[in-house]
Amino acid sequence: MKIRPLGDRVVIKKLEAEETTKSGIVLPGSAKEKPQEAEVVAVGIGGTVDGKEVKMEVKVGDKVLFSKYAGNEVKIDAQEYTILKQDDILAIIE
Amino acid sequence: MKIRPLGDRVVIKKLEAEETTKSGIVLPGSAKEKPQEAEVVAVGIGGTVDGKEVKMEVKVGDKVLFSKYAGNEVKIDAQEYTILKQDDILAIIE
Amino acid sequence: MKIRPLGDRVVIKKLEAEETTKSGIVLPGSAKEKPQEAEVVAVGIGGTVDGKEVKMEVKVGDKVLFSKYAGNEVKIDAQEYTILKQDDILAIIE
Amino acid sequence: MKIRPLGDRVVIKKLEAEETTKSGIVLPGSAKEKPQEAEVVAVGIGGTVDGKEVKMEVKVGDKVLFSKYAGNEVKIDAQEYTILKQDDILAIIE
Amino acid sequence: MKIRPLGDRVVIKKLEAEETTKSGIVLPGSAKEKPQEAEVVAVGIGGTVDGKEVKMEVKVGDKVLFSKYAGNEVKIDAQEYTILKQDDILAIIE
Amino acid sequence: MKIRPLGDRVVIKKLEAEETTKSGIVLPGSAKEKPQEAEVVAVGIGGTVDGKEVKMEVKVGDKVLFSKYAGNEVKIDAQEYTILKQDDILAIIE
Amino acid sequence: MKIRPLGDRVVIKKLEAEETTKSGIVLPGSAKEKPQEAEVVAVGIGGTVDGKEVKMEVKVGDKVLFSKYAGNEVKIDAQEYTILKQDDILAIIE
Numbered sequence: 001m002k003i004r005p006l007g008d009r010v011v012i013k014k015l016e017a018e019e020t021t022k023s024g025i026v027l028p029g030s031a032k033e034k035p036q037e038a039e040v041v042a043v044g045i046g047g048t049v050d051g052k053e054v055k056m057e058v059k060v061g062d063k064v065l066f067s068k069y070a071g072n073e074v075k076i077d078a079q080e081y082t083i084l085k086q087d088d089i090l091a092i093i094e
Numbered sequence: 095m096k097i098r099p100l101g102d103r104v105v106i107k108k109l110e111a112e113e114t115t116k117s118g119i120v121l122p123g124s125a126k127e128k129p130q131e132a133e134v135v136a137v138g139i140g141g142t143v144d145g146k147e148v149k150m151e152v153k154v155g156d157k158v159l160f161s162k163y164a165g166n167e168v169k170i171d172a173q174e175y176t177i178l179k180q181d182d183i184l185a186i187i188e
Numbered sequence: 189m190k191i192r193p194l195g196d197r198v199v200i201k202k203l204e205a206e207e208t209t210k211s212g213i214v215l216p217g218s219a220k221e222k223p224q225e226a227e228v229v230a231v232g233i234g235g236t237v238d239g240k241e242v243k244m245e246v247k248v249g250d251k252v253l254f255s256k257y258a259g260n261e262v263k264i265d266a267q268e269y270t271i272l273k274q275d276d277i278l279a280i281i282e
Numbered sequence: 283m284k285i286r287p288l289g290d291r292v293v294i295k296k297l298e299a300e301e302t303t304k305s306g307i308v309l310p311g312s313a314k315e316k317p318q319e320a321e322v323v324a325v326g327i328g329g330t331v332d333g334k335e336v337k338m339e340v341k342v343g344d345k346v347l348f349s350k351y352a353g354n355e356v357k358i359d360a361q362e363y364t365i366l367k368q369d370d371i372l373a374i375i376e
Numbered sequence: 377m378k379i380r381p382l383g384d385r386v387v388i389k390k391l392e393a394e395e396t397t398k399s400g401i402v403l404p405g406s407a408k409e410k411p412q413e414a415e416v417v418a419v420g421i422g423g424t425v426d427g428k429e430v431k432m433e434v435k436v437g438d439k440v441l442f443s444k445y446a447g448n449e450v451k452i453d454a455q456e457y458t459i460l461k462q463d464d465i466l467a468i469i470e
Numbered sequence: 471m472k473i474r475p476l477g478d479r480v481v482i483k484k485l486e487a488e489e490t491t492k493s494g495i496v497l498p499g500s501a502k503e504k505p506q507e508a509e510v511v512a513v514g515i516g517g518t519v520d521g522k523e524v525k526m527e528v529k530v531g532d533k534v535l536f537s538k539y540a541g542n543e544v545k546i547d548a549q550e551y552t553i554l555k556q557d558d559i560l561a562i563i564e
Numbered sequence: 565m566k567i568r569p570l571g572d573r574v575v576i577k578k579l580e581a582e583e584t585t586k587s588g589i590v591l592p593g594s595a596k597e598k599p600q601e602a603e604v605v606a607v608g609i610g611g612t613v614d615g616k617e618v619k620m621e622v623k624v625g626d627k628v629l630f631s632k633y634a635g636n637e638v639k640i641d642a643q644e645y646t647i648l649k650q651d652d653i654l655a656i657i658e
Contacts, residue, residue: 003159005185006151036638042185050181051146052615057570065567065638065647072184074130074159083159083184087614090636090647091569091606097253099279100245136279144275145240166278168224168253177253177278191347193373194339230373238369239334260372262318262347271347271372285441287467288433324467332463333428354466356412356441365441365466379535381561382527418561426557427522448560450506450535459535459560473629475655476621512655520651521616542654544600544629553629553654 003076005044008054008086012038012064012071013079036068037093041081056086063093097170099138102148102180106132106158106165107173130159131187135175150180157187191264193232196242196274200226200252200259201267224253225281229269244274251281285358287326290336290368294320294346294353295361318347319375323363338368345375379452381420384430384462388414388440388447389455412444413469417457432462439469473546475514478524478556482508482534482541483549506538507563511551526556533563567640569608572618572650576602576628576635577643600632601657605645620650627657 003011015037039061046056058064071084097105109131133155140150152158165178191199203225227249234244246252259272287293297319321343328338340346353366379387391413415437422432434440447460473481485507509531516526528534541554567575579601603625610620622628635648 002188003185004188006183007181009184011185036636048147048149053612055612065636067636072130072159072161074184076187087571089570090573090638091567091575093640094566094568096282097279098282100277101275103278105279142241142243166224166253166255168278170281190376191373192376194371195369197372199373236335236337260318260347260349262372264375284470285467286470288465289463291466293467330429330431354412354441354443356466358469378564379561380564382559383557385560387561424523424525448506448535448537450560452563472658473655474658476653477651479654481655518617518619542600542629542631544654546657 003042003081003083005042005083007044007049008046008056009044009083010040010056010058010086010089011042012066012082012084012089013041014038014082015063036065038064038066038082040064044086046086054086058086058089058092065090065093097136097175097177099136099177101138101143102140102150103138103177104134104150104152104180104183105136106160106176106178106183107135108132108176109157130162132158132160132176134158138180140180148180152180152183152186159184159187191230191269191271193230193271195232195237196234196244197232197271198228198244198246198274198277199230200254200270200272200277201229202226202270203251224256226252226254226270228252232274234274242274246274246277246280253278253281285324285363285365287324287365289326289331290328290338291326291365292322292338292340292368292371293324294348294364294366294371295323296320296364297345318350320346320348320364322346326368328368336368340368340371340374347372347375379418379457379459381418381459383420383425384422384432385420385459386416386432386434386462386465387418388442388458388460388465389417390414390458391439412441414440414442414458416440420462422462430462434462434465434468441466441469473512473551473553475512475553477514477519478516478526479514479553480510480526480528480556480559481512482536482552482554482559483511484508484552485533506535508534508536508552510534514556516556524556528556528559528562535560535563567606567645567647569606569647571608571613572610572620573608573647574604574620574622574650574653575606576630576646576648576653577605578602578646579627600629602628602630602646604628608650610650618650622650622653622656629654629657 005011040058043056043058043060046054066084067088070088071082073080073082099105134152137150137152137154140148161182164182165176168175168177193199228246229248231244231246231248234242255276258276259270261268261270285293322340325338325340325342328336348366349370352370353364356363356365381387416434419432419434419436422430442460443464446464447458449456449458475481510528511530513526513528513530516524536554537558540558541552543550543552569575604622607620607622607624610618630648631652634652635646637644637646
């Protein structure tokens with residue numbers, strides 16, 4: 001199944017990273033704060049959105065930071081995604 | 095009866111899918127989360143809406159994801175529909 | 189008495205339909221959900237409203253669906269009407 | 283004393299109508315719902331208001347319907363008036 | 377001391393009128409409702425305010441009606457004034 | 471240390487005036503209402519702010535009146551300042 | 565790891581300063597009010613943001629004052645950063 005977001009929307013998949021504490025213990029993703037890091041899986045075409053011209057700055061595969069409470073969560077083929085406006089993406093991690 | 099949505103509005107019919115659990119049990123739609131998937135049944139002509147030019151991106155028959163709480167629910171000929179603004183449609187599923 | 193709505197406003201009269209249940213019993217309008225269907229009885233001339241150009245899409249006699257909580261209810265000559273902005277009309281029923 | 287409303291404002295005087303019930307009893311205005319009908323007593327000159335061009339559509343003497351909670355009530359020479367924006371006037375009664 | 381209001385602001389001084397009741401008793405201003413009548417004591421130069429062109433319609437000495445809760449109260453040389461936007465002035469009393 | 475406010479922001483220092491009551495007692499600033507009078511200590515360059523052209527009307531050294539709750543308080547070198555938008559300055563005292 | 569903020573966003577790192585009280589005691593940063601001073605570590609390219617042209621005024625290395633509650637806090641490589649819109653930066657400290 002393929003998702004094509006409308007307008008300036010972006011589909012992202014949250015990344016859950018393992019983390020090693022100072023004492024060497026590995027904390028799985030679920031034991032930490034809600035992640036804010038994600039990978040872009042689909043990007044709208046931008047254009048005129050709400051009467052304003054929007055140019056898409058992110059592309060599929062980018063690692064991004066996003067506002068924790070932004071967007072809509074959807075589940076497709078048992079995988080959770082978040083669909084949000086590009087403006088809710090804070091930064092690209094390079 | 096035919097519905098012609100005004101401006102940038104779209105009429106959708108929610109899709110309730112059967113789902114097979116890992117153990118093989120089939121869950122009917124009502125036992126699951128409120129669906130966010132729908133089929134487009136009518137599309138407004140767009141044009142100038144609230145002083146802004148809107149181009150319709152969805153067409154009748156498209157499968158779409160939409161914001162759970164968006165739009166107005168109406169019942170026509172015993173069938174429930176949701177009428178929402180195209181901007182409340184998150185993505186097209188292809 | 190004649191009502192001439194200002195700007196992009198529309199005057200509608202709610203329709204209360206009789207409905208036949210599967211067992212054949214007729215339910216009068218008052219036993220059902222609040223109706224959302226109405227007939228247009230007067231239409232403003234549109235033009236520049238709040239600095240934006242509005243073209244009227246509905247005409248007197250149209251059957252329309254409208255947002256349940258939209259507009260102002262007024263009683264004129266013992267008949268109840270709702271005066272709302274055209275943008276609160278969701279769709280025309282044909 | 284003369285009131286000259288600024289911009290797109292309009293000064294109206296609420297009308298309290300006597301009403302005859304089916305049994306023939308006359309109800310004075312105060313025993314009924316808050317009136318929404320009024321007569322226009324002064325009209326601003328319109329022009330550029332909040333950066334938008336406003337053309338005045340009502341004139342002194344018009345009978346109008348207005349939003350019940352709109353505007354500011356003022357008392358001048360023991361007479362109560364409401365000063366509201368023309369956009370809060372719903373319709374002209376002809 | 378002289379006050380020069382910025383942009384489309386206006387400085388007004390509330391007027392407290394004596395009022396004679398029907399029985400002839402004079403009520404000083406403080407025993408009545410909060411006054412909404414004022415005299416203009418200083419007027420900004422208007423111009424571009426918040427990106428919009430504003431033309432000042434009131435002038436020093438005008439008697440005006442204003443929204444009861446609008447503006448900021450300031451005390452200068454033991455005299456109370458209200459500084460508000462011209463748009464919060466409802467009407468000029470002539 | 472020098473503060474350079476961004477855009478249409480202004481840095482002000484509140485003035486606390488001594489006040490002599492009618493009986494001749496001097497009230498230090500802290501025993502009175504929160505002051506609303508201030509001196510401008512730094513002014514942004516204006517220009518395009520939030521898509522609108524802003525021309526700075528105040529200059530360093532101006533005595534101004536400002537909205538009591540406007541702006542952000544900051545402490546620099548043990549001195550308290552308020553940084554606010556020029557639009558939150560009500561008037562210049564001359 | 566490198567962060568590239570989108571649009572008119574800026575990444576800052578809060579500065580915690582030691583402070584010497586009058587009695588000569590050194591207060592570490594955590595015993596004081598939440599700091600509002602920060603250093604800019606990354607700057608977006610600006611351009612058209614929400615339909616408005618934004619020119620970036622801050623640059624990497626600038627010491628800035630920012631609104632205490634603005635922006636999103638993120639932790640990258642065990643270091644906390646705040647990502648905010650340039651408009652939430654109040655002033656540059658020189």
